[in-house]
Amino acid sequence: MKAVAIRTFGAPEGLAVIDLPVPAPEAGQVLIATEAAGVGGVDAVIRRGTLAGHGFPEGYVPGAEVAGTVTAVGPGVDPAWTGRRVWGFTGGVTGGGYAEYAVAAAEELVALPEGLSAVDAVGLGNSGMTAHFALRRARFTPGETVLIRGAAGSIGIPAVQLAARGGAAAVAVTTSSAERGERLRRLGATHVLDRSGEGGQDAPDEYDVIIDVVAGEAMPAFLGRLAADGRMVAVGVVGGPPPADLGAALMATFRKSPTLAAFSADTVPPADRQAVRNEQFAAAARGTFQTVVHEVLPLDEAVTAHRKLDTGEVFGRIALTP
Template sequence: MSVKVVSIKAFGSPDELCVTTVEPPEPGAEQVLIAVEACGVGLVDVLFRKGLFPGLSPVGFVPGVEVAGRVVAGAGEWIGKRVFAKVESGGYAEQLIANVTSITEIPAALSSEAAVALGINALVAHFSLLHGHCGNEKEVLVRGAGGGIGTITAQLAKISGAKVTASTSSPEKRSMLSALGVLQFDDGAREYDLIIDPVAGNELSSFFTRLKANGRYVVNGVAGGFPLPDFAMPLVSSFRKSLAISFLSLNSITDSQLTTALTDIFMLAVEGRITSVIDSVYPLAEAARAHERLESGKVFGKVVLKV
């Protein structure tokens, strides 16, 4: 029996994504076979599709780095359980192999779509806030607050006791962020203890001047493109403020730390303390439409593929 996947025919537009079939994968030792129910669609998938990762072969490559589904084979103690898996690629598929070290059980009260809408975005948000020493009474600015990372960052920062301000240019997104409990929006003048930035782009350095003394700036994405080569120069001119900038990648964090954090995040969602924000859901066969939606600039939350 063959398995449907969405693969890349050639680097380029969303039209280069196509549905094909492959032989069913077989799990090895300390692995599981997951019958995928939902897959997250993120910027990394767009970068894969455009060929912006060196050494990546387009022919037959299957994007997708986070899935949720039920374990149907492999490590015995996991069979029958519904799990979230963080993988290197291959998520746009009906079935997927994952290492047991990279899976997290999903609570019964949380849908697979909600799990992937949290997933990697929530992990990036959680560890970015830790990295930035977020805490009670800290003034925190979230750039790109309407995106997948931004919506959950704002919520987690608020839970930590921080005073959260959102940066977004869309009145519609402001309204939706207000519904999530974000009541302050950036006025272009206020200074902050911490800025979380999943956008980067040419405007990154202009936000350095918005940090208070001993402020921290954490870049965890490049939704707005890569910054200019001399982006750090304003930090030098602000030497006396003892500012700190850092970059956050989940690759620097152990699987056990990721699993522990995600288990806690899932429970926050079950308890109603955070909301899993889903922008839109598309069938697996319509992955191209999902990519078009993601690149439209209108997304609020996470784009999800339903399998």
């Protein structure tokens, strides 16, 4: 089968199309004929080598989620999954989504509802679920003000919708252009800020909740935007790791009792992840929850997809199709 692997860490050009044997599903796994694979910010972080010491070596096939048809099941898996169109999680250290076939754990499968395409499924599957639990980790309640940093990405877009639906008093977003800001307003944003957190007519000075997908050198400045008893939850490092003095920035606001937390969906029980995905997929199929796919590219153009990620031009998610 055709797959895309990280030949060398660094620039997108380090990705290469290779031939690999079709994997065989092991116990508790299924084999999926890929119709669409999601391209996310974590894929770029892995490709750059940021996580090289954490089980992501050169030769790794990226891609944390695919949608397609189950063609085989491993021992212990209900054979009724065979032939069904599903979304499947292929992330973790195994990876493998950027390929014509991928294995996924049966406990991470979601049957695709009628009316939801494979492309839309990978635009929502991991990102919508992560946004849901990030807001829960932040203990968000109706009437609070929310700032979503990096709102035009695949996690930020569902976070905007969820915060607005959840009764936020304000949903401020950081993004790179007025055009993106208007698109985010249509999804529920009430205030549009630039990447530094400035601008936005009548925007709050402080926020009860900040969801940060970016991190990077500017993270301490956003930590300073928390209101008393405010909570910041970091769900990504697409802008690179925060500076070493982040702890000092936290202590500088000591008298406001701020909370800084990191969140990974890995700590959420699989059954809870699946319940949220099922709910969000059903809402997307009904048209009551919006998926945003920036572009669909063939698998051979994974380098192009990652170039777009690196330049920050992606609004939503890119999907690759074999």
